[in-house]
Amino acid sequence: MNRNIKIVTGNALHSHFSKNWEKMIDPEAKKNKMLKWNEADLKKAISDSNSVLALVGEEAVGFVCLILRQKYVEICALIVTPEHRKRGIGMALMEKAISLAKEEHSDKSIILFSNEISSRMCEKFGFVIADKKSLNIETWKACDVCPEHKNFPDCRCQPMMLVPTINIKQRHPAKPEGN
Numbered sequence: 286m287n288r289n290i291k292i293v294t295g296n297a298l299h300s301h302f303s304k305n306w307e308k309m310i311d312p313e314a315k316k317n318k319m320l321k322w323n324e325a326d327l328k329k330a331i332s333d334s335n336s337v338l339a340l341v342g343e344e345a346v347g348f349v350c351l352i353l354r355q356k357y358v359e360i361c362a363l364i365v366t367p368e369h370r371k372r373g374i375g376m377a378l379m380e381k382a383i384s385l386a387k388e389e390h391s392d393k394s395i396i397l398f399s400n401e402i403s404s405r406m407c408e409k410f411g412f413v414i415a416d417k418k419s420l421n422i423e424t425w426k427a428c429d430v431c432p433e434h435k436n437f438p439d440c441r442c443q444p445m446m447l448v449p450t451i452n453i454k455q456r457h458p459a460k461p462e463g464n
């Protein structure tokens with residue numbers, strides 16, 4: 286990835302990018318590649334430090350955010366501007382989003398509702414395919430706005446899950462010898 290590109294956690298100082306991202310996401314949502322987002326929700330995700338941005342100077346060229354669900358942390362709204370794609374920015378955004386999710390919510394699984402491209406990216410990070418019917422109803426709330434919602438579970442997007450690793454030593458400490 287180009288050294289001029291910085292991957293940063295979003296904060297209130299970046300919230301003005303929300304308007305751009307709404308516009309950028311819109312055509313991808315129309316192509317059914319991702320869910321539509323409104324500016325207010327994007328602004329909140331950025332201000333609450335629940336997002337990761339790829340910056341080139343003053344320009345934001347990539348975005349992803351985290352939503353805390355009851356059972357999962359969801360990685361969503363992953364997007365790179367068309368002219369910056371296929372240069373590793375998507376993977377860098379994912380890597381940072383995963384580490385943020387693990388830092389803040391180490392007990393929760395991470396979930397991403399993937400399309401053809403993002404499912405390949407997820408595989409590289411060790412995500413595995415999750416059975417749609419095994420996910421709780423809360424997980425599907427955001428999908429109400431999806432044009433394919435009526436076809437569930439035969440809709441196009443595929444949930445991919447990264448389950449937290451359990452430290453076996455911590456959970457079952459070895460008994461001291463002689464006991």
Ligand SMILES: CC(C)(COP(=O)(O)OP(=O)(O)OC[C@H]1O[C@@H](n2cnc3c(N)ncnc32)[C@H](O)[C@@H]1OP(=O)(O)O)[C@@H](O)C(=O)NCCC(=O)NCCS
Pocket residue numbers: 313318319362363364365366369370371372373374375376377398399400402403405406
């Ligand atoms: C998905 C997206 C964010 C990827 O961003 P990117 O910066 O191009 O991704 P990267 O350059 O880091 O590529 C990561 C991997 O994705 C896959 N990939 C990327 N673009 C691809 C394409 N057009 N076709 C097939 N695979 C592709 C490759 O496996 C690639 O890894 P490799 O280079 O080691 O083979 C970008 O294509 C995008 O914004 N798409 C529109 C929105 C979208 O679909 N978001 C996902 C919603 S779930």
